[in-house]
Amino acid sequence: MTEVKMTVNGKPASGAVEGRTLLASFLRENLSLTGTHIGCDTSQCGACVVHVNGEAVKACTMLAVEADGAEVKTIESMANPDGSLTVIQQAFQDHHGLQCGFCTPGMIMSASALLKDNPKPTEAEVRHYLDGNICRCTGYHNIVKAIMAASGQDVSALAAE
Structure with a gap:
């Protein structure tokens, strides 16, 4: 030991x-x-x-x-000191970036690292960065949308898949 x-x-x-x-x-x-x-x-x-x-x-x-x-x-x-959701967590909730929730901790930790390194990623950059994270429920579209929204970008024009 x-x-x-x-x-x-x-x-x-x-x-x-x-x-x-x-x-x-x-x-x-x-x-x-x-x-x-x-x-x-x-x-x-x-x-x-x-x-x-x-x-x-x-x-x-x-x-x-x-x-x-x-x-x-x-x-x-990841929560704010007062226990409230961070921008990333709130974006996942607002944009339905989770379903069963099993992958969500890893997705949020990956999203946090991505946004630290690249504060305004493109859709393609988000998808590339999440290549090592598997979600069996959402189809990724809403996860990508949530991450881009957390970066302050307008996601209203992102087409549904």
Whole structure:
């Protein structure tokens, strides 16, 4: 067992893990942060996206020991300090960017990273960026619309698919 220490959602966190423990498992099982979903365990679906040192990563492909000393942010940290929804979360709600909700944490974490790097992405750029996130319910159109709306762009002209 190896002791890992990191800052998770602004708070110190630590625990003893086996070398093979995935970051997603550590977050869910050791820290009870179950918003990080595990959908595939093969880095295909993106449901487990978190931010490590400001970068979006799939937590099912990163070992917890690799995050030792890192700053990790999960979906649980995304709300405003008063508990209200952030612009991205509100846009997902307003534009029906979710149905079952299983992929939503990963989508929102990916959207947050995209908008940090590219504050006004085109529709094509959003679709390209989300290539590593799978949604089985929405068909992506409303997710793309929500992300573009969160960036402050007018999405009224986006054609329905």
